[in-house]
Amino acid sequence: MCFAGIDISKDSLDVHVIPDGVSFSVSRDDKGLEELAARLLPMAPQLVAMEATGGFETMVAAALNSRGLPGVVVNPAQVRHFAQALGKRAKTDPIDAAVIAAFAEAIRPKARLLPDAETLALSELMARHRQLTEMLKAERAREMRAASKRACQSIKRVIATLKAELKSLDADIDKTIRASAAWQVRVDLLQSVPGVGPTTARTLLAELPEIGSLSRREIAALAGLAPWTRQSGQWKGRSMIGGGRTTVRTSVFMAALVASRHNPVLKAFRDKLVQAGKPKIVAIIAVARKLLTILNAIVREQKKWQTA
Secondary structure, three states: OOEEEEEEOOOEEEEEEEOOOEEEEEEOOHHHHHHHHHHHHHHOOOEEEEEOOOOHHHHHHHHHHHOOOOEEEEOHHHHHHHHHHHOOOOOOHHHHHHHHHHHHHHHOOOOOOOOOHHHHHHHHHHHHHHHHHHHHHHHHHHHHHOOOHHHHHHHHHHHHHHHHHHHHHHHHHHHHHHOOHHHHHHHHHHHOOOOOOHHHHHHHHHHOOOOOOOOHHHHHHHOOOOOEOOEEOOEEOOOEOOOOOHHHHHHHHHHHHHHHHHOHHHHHHHHHHHHOOOOHHHHHHHHHHHHHHHHHHHHHHOOOOOOO
16 A cells, blocks of 8 residues: 655645655645646555645545545644654654654554535635624724724724625525525434534534534544543543634534523533533533534434424
8 A cells, every 4th residue: 555645835735755755845736736636546545645735735636536545634733743753853744744654554544535616615705704893893892992983983894894795695505595495404404403503403504514414423522522531540631622624613612601501401411510510611512512413413313403
């Protein structure tokens, strides 16, 4: 079996294949991707790994998967720690490609299906919605601190523009979801759970397309809500959460805050944890994890929320 690692930059792709030791570089464009696939296909790699690089990897992974090559996107932090464990201090693009290939061989990360073009488009719309929301919050904070009349008027104009753009973007997102009967059904299923509103449902649709197809442990880990322990000998540290998809975790956590007040099942669950002496933040995280597993089961079974 052979494994390939790709170090992705803005203009080029550095590739290393083990155990053959083959290294080469191609341009990060259509011509380069064709050459990349043509050179890798005869080798039949078990995995072709690349780091997440802020979106540059999406086109590469999609191109490989469309040609039958098992492309997988891996966490850069994990690769960096792996390199440190190997004692690799030098850092160049060819060296990084070799480290990624070694990481793929040692860890064997699971290849997942990439989101289709429609899901990626919805994800971009949701990302833009989050950006505008943050900009609106910042402008409102500036409005509260503004002392001069002219500055305040300028801020008010920007706020009005952002509100109008958010309204237009909401309409675009709704139109995109309504265009797919499957998406509309999934949104209705998700929103049937008390505490889950349109924003959470849209976020899960765009950022967690695997929902309904994974086990409760896998879905919690993917969202970064699975606790991990720190223990050595008789010492045991606090369990923590982290990693996963930050956007999903944040959205589910906010939904859990609402659900812990208005969803009778999850409210009782939170109250039981608090009464048992758990800190409130720990209880809310547990509610978020339970909420996500409920949503995962609802989508899998295609059955709306039922209180009884």
